[in-house]
Amino acid sequence: MNWAETLHTSWAAVRSHSLRSLLTVLGILIGIAAVILTVGLGLGTQKDVSSQISSLGSNLLIVSPGSSTSTAGVRGGFGTGTTLTASDATALASSVNAPDIVGVAAEKNTSLALTANSTNWTTTVTGTTPSWLDVRSRTLLSGSFITDADQASAASVVVLGSETATELFGTTRVVGQTVSIDSRTFEVIGVLASAGSNSSSNLDDLAIVPQSTAASQLVGGTGSSSVSTIYIKAASDAQLSAAYQEAQAVLLNLHSISDSSSADFTISSQNALVSTATSIYQTLTVLLTGIAGLSLLVGGIGVMNIMLVSVTERTREIGLRKALGAPPWAIRRQFLVEAAILGLSGGLLGAVLGIGAAFLLPGVIGSSIVISPAAVGLSIGVAIAIGLVFGVYPATRAARLAPIDALRSE
Amino acid sequence: MADARERAQLSGRPAADLDEPVIQLLGARKVYKSGSIEFEALRGVDLEIRAGEYVAIMGPSGSGKSTLMNVLGCLDTLTHGSYRLAGNDVDELDEAELAEIRNQQIGFVFQQFNLLPSLEAWRNVELPLVYGRVPAHERRKRAERALERVGLESRFANKPGELSGGQQQRVAVARALVGEPTMILADEPTGNLDSVSTEDVLGLFDELHALGRTIVLITHELEVAQRARRIVRVRDGLIQDDDGADPGTSARGIEAAA
Numbered sequence: 001m002n003w004a005e006t007l008h009t010s011w012a013a014v015r016s017h018s019l020r021s022l023l024t025v026l027g028i029l030i031g032i033a034a035v036i037l038t039v040g041l042g043l044g045t046q047k048d049v050s051s052q053i054s055s056l057g058s059n060l061l062i063v064s065p066g067s068s069t070s071t072a073g074v075r076g077g078f079g080t081g082t083t084l085t086a087s088d089a090t091a092l093a094s095s096v097n098a099p100d101i102v103g104v105a106a107e108k109n110t111s112l113a114l115t116a117n118s119t120n121w122t123t124t125v126t127g128t129t130p131s132w133l134d135v136r137s138r139t140l141l142s143g144s145f146i147t148d149a150d151q152a153s154a155a156s157v158v159v160l161g162s163e164t165a166t167e168l169f170g171t172t173r174v175v176g177q178t179v180s181i182d183s184r185t186f187e188v189i190g191v192l193a194s195a196g197s198n199s200s201s202n203l204d205d206l207a208i209v210p211q212s213t214a215a216s217q218l219v220g221g222t223g224s225s226s227v228s229t230i231y232i233k234a235a236s237d238a239q240l241s242a243a244y245q246e247a248q249a250v251l252l253n254l255h256s257i258s259d260s261s262s263a264d265f266t267i268s269s270q271n272a273l274v275s276t277a278t279s280i281y282q283t284l285t286v287l288l289t290g291i292a293g294l295s296l297l298v299g300g301i302g303v304m305n306i307m308l309v310s311v312t313e314r315t316r317e318i319g320l321r322k323a324l325g326a327p328p329w330a331i332r333r334q335f336l337v338e339a340a341i342l343g344l345s346g347g348l349l350g351a352v353l354g355i356g357a358a359f360l361l362p363g364v365i366g367s368s369i370v371i372s373p374a375a376v377g378l379s380i381g382v383a384i385a386i387g388l389v390f391g392v393y394p395a396t397r398a399a400r401l402a403p404i405d406a407l408r409s410e
Numbered sequence: 411m412a413d414a415r416e417r418a419q420l421s422g423r424p425a426a427d428l429d430e431p432v433i434q435l436l437g438a439r440k441v442y443k444s445g446s447i448e449f450e451a452l453r454g455v456d457l458e459i460r461a462g463e464y465v466a467i468m469g470p471s472g473s474g475k476s477t478l479m480n481v482l483g484c485l486d487t488l489t490h491g492s493y494r495l496a497g498n499d500v501d502e503l504d505e506a507e508l509a510e511i512r513n514q515q516i517g518f519v520f521q522q523f524n525l526l527p528s529l530e531a532w533r534n535v536e537l538p539l540v541y542g543r544v545p546a547h548e549r550r551k552r553a554e555r556a557l558e559r560v561g562l563e564s565r566f567a568n569k570p571g572e573l574s575g576g577q578q579q580r581v582a583v584a585r586a587l588v589g590e591p592t593m594i595l596a597d598e599p600t601g602n603l604d605s606v607s608t609e610d611v612l613g614l615f616d617e618l619h620a621l622g623r624t625i626v627l628i629t630h631e632l633e634v635a636q637r638a639r640r641i642v643r644v645r646d647g648l649i650q651d652d653d654g655a656d657p658g659t660s661a662r663g664i665e666a667a668a
C-alpha cells in the first residue's frame with residue numbers, strides 16, 4: 001500500500017465520522033487559534049508601539065488632567081476633568097522655570113460638525129497654539145499653519161487634516177476654501193501632511209484652529225480656559241526626565257499642591273505608553289499561551305482517545321487486512337496517518353478561526369494583531385505533530401493485534 | 411518427530427520441491443488460556459497435504475477444525491509441535507514474514523464472508539494485491555478478471571451491502587484467488603449459503619482444483635465434503651480418520667526411509 005492509498009484510506013475513515021472527527025479536533029483547533037493570536041498580538045503590539053513612537057516623537061511628554069494614581073474621588077479619573085488650563089501651558093513654556101523644555105502645545109479638543117458646500121463631516125476640532133506643529137512633529141502638505149497673529153486676533157482660520165479635507169472637498173487642494181464650523185465661517189489656510197494613525201486616534205482626521213478662537217467662538221462658558229492635553233517637547237531624549245521633573249514642579253506650584261502623590265494631573269511619556277501596551281500584551285500572551293498549551297494537550301488526548309475507539313471499532317477490519325497480508329507497519333502507518341489527518345484538520349480549522357479572530361478582536365481589545373504566515377504554517381505543522389505523537393500508541397496497538405483475535409472479535 | 415538437525419536441512423530445500431508436502435504439521439498442540447482455565451483444542455495432530463490436493467476437514471462442533479485452519483493459515487501459532495508451510499518453518503518467522511506468506515501463498519474464504527462494507531466489490535477483491543505491492547492499474551485489471559471468473563463482473567462497483575449472501579461469498583472467493591495463491595483455505599464457506607449458492611461456490615472450488623490449486627475446506631455437511639478428494643475427520647482435537655493419508659509419505663515414513 002503506497003502513501004497515496006494510505007492517505008486515501010485514512011481520509012475516508014476520518015470522513016466517515018465527520019462530526020465525531022470535528023469534535024475530536026476541537027481542542028487542537030482552539031489551541032492553534034490561540035497560538036496564531038498570541039504570535040499575531042506580539043507582532044501587532046510591536047507595530048503599534050513603533051508607529052506610536054514615530055507618530056509622536058520620542059522626546060515627548062504628555063500632560064493629562066486628573067490623576068491615574070490616586071483613588072481619592074474628588075479629582076476624577078485620568079483624562080477627565082478641567083484641571084489643566086491654557087495658563088499652565090504658558091508657564092511650562094517659560095525657559096526660566098523649565099530650561100529643558102523647548103516646546104509646549106496645549107490642545108483643547110471638541111468634536112464638532114464641519115460643513116463645506118453642503119457636505120457634513122464630524123471630526124475633532126483642536127484649539128491650539130502655533131507651537132503645535134513643531135511639538136507634534138508634523139508637517140504641512142500645503143498652505144501655512146496658524147500664526148501668533150491668528151492667535152492674538154482669534155482669527156477664523158482652520159488647518160485641516162488630509163483626510164478631513166478629502167472627506168469635505170474630495171481633494172486636499174483646499175487652501176483658500178471656506179468651511180463652517182458650528183455655523184461660523186472659517187478660512188482653510190493649510191492642510192497637514194499625512195501621519196497615519198495609531199491605535200487610539202486617526203492622526204489625519206482633525207481640524208486645527210487658534211486656541212483663542214476655539215475658546216471664544218466654539219467652546220464658550222466655564223470650560224473655555226481648560227485644555228484637554230498639554231504636549232511638552234524636551235530638548236532631547238536625554239533631557240526627558242529633567243523636563244519631566246521641571247514640568248511636575250511648575251504644575252504642582254501653579255496648582256498649589258505640595259504633595260506630588262495628590263497631583264491633579266498626570267504626566268506620561270512614550271515610555272509609559274510603550275509599557276502600557278507591553279503589559280496588555282504580556283497579560284494576553286500569558287492567557288493565550290495557557291489556553292494554547294492546555295487546548296493542545298487536551299486536543300492530543302482527544303485524538304488518542306478517538307483513535308483508540310477507532311482501533312476497537314475496526315478490530316475486525318484490522319484482522320481481515322492482516323489475514324490478507326498487511327504487515328504490522330502498514331497497519332501502524334494507516335492509523336498514524338489517520339491521526340495526522342485529524343491533527344491537520346484541527347490545525348487548518350484553528351488557523352481559519354485564528355485568522356478570523358485576528359480581524360475581529362482588534363476592535364475589542366484595542367491592540368492590532370498581525371498574522372504571520374510563518375507562524376500559521378508552523379502551528380499547522382505542530383498540529384500534525386500532535387496528531388502523530390498522540391496517534392503512536394493507538395496505531396501501535398492496532399499493529400500488534402494478533403490477526404486471529406482481531407478477526408474473531410465482534 | 412524429526413530432530414532439529416534434520417529439520418534444519420529440510421528448511422534449506424527450495425519451496426517448489428515437489429516431493430515435500432505443502433503442509434506438514436507434526437505433533438501440533440494448541441492450548442487456549444482464558445484466565446486460569448486452559449483448554450487444549452488440538453492435542454497432537456499430524457497432517458500432511460501435498461500440492462494440488464483437495465481436502466475436506468469434518469468433525470463435530472468444538473472439535474478443533476477452525477483452530478486447525480487458523481494454524482494452517484498462519485493466523486494463529488501452535489503451543490507445541492511444528493508447522494512447515496511450503497518449505498518454511500512457520501515458528502521461525504516474524505509477523506511481517508507471516509503477513510507476506512499469507513499474502514503470497516494463501517487465499518482465505520470465511521463463513522462470515524469478511525468483506526469490508528465501505529469498499530466496492532472490486533476494491534475488496536484487490537486488497538491482497540494492495541499488500542502485495544502490485545501497481546494500481548494492474549490490480550484493477552486482475553480484480554476485474556477475478557470477478558469475471560466468479561460470474562460477478564456486473565457487480566464490479568457494488569458495495570457488499572448491495573449483494574446477496576451468495577454473491578458476497580463469490581466476491582470473497584474472487585478475493586481469495588486474485589493473488590494466485592498456491593493454497594485456498596475455506597472455513598465453512600457454504601455455512602451461510604442456500605443450496606444454489608453452495609453449488610456456485612463448490613463449482614468454483616472444483617475449477618480451482620482442476621487448475622492445480624491446493625484446497626482445504628472445513629464443513630459440517632457430508633455432501634459438501636464429498637466434493638473433495640480426501641476427507642479428514644477431527645474429533646476432540648485429534649485426527650480420528652483420514653481417508654487419504656498415505657503411510658509411505660508421513661513424517662515417520664520419511665524418518666524410516668532415511
Ligand SMILES: Nc1ncnc2c1ncn2[C@@H]1O[C@H](COP(=O)(O)OP(=O)(O)OP(=O)(O)O)[C@@H](O)[C@H]1O
Binds near residue numbers: 444475
Ligand atoms: N480463543 C479461544 N479461547 C478459548 N477457547 C477457545 C478459543 N477458540 C476456540 N476455543 C475452544 O477450542 C475448541 C475448538 O474450537 P474450534 O473453533 O476450533 O471448533 P470448531 O471445530 O471449528 O467448531 P465449529 O464447528 O462449531 O466451528 C472449542 O471447544 C472452543 O471452545
Ligand SMILES: [Mg+2]
Binds near residue numbers: 475476477597
Ligand atoms: Mg469453526
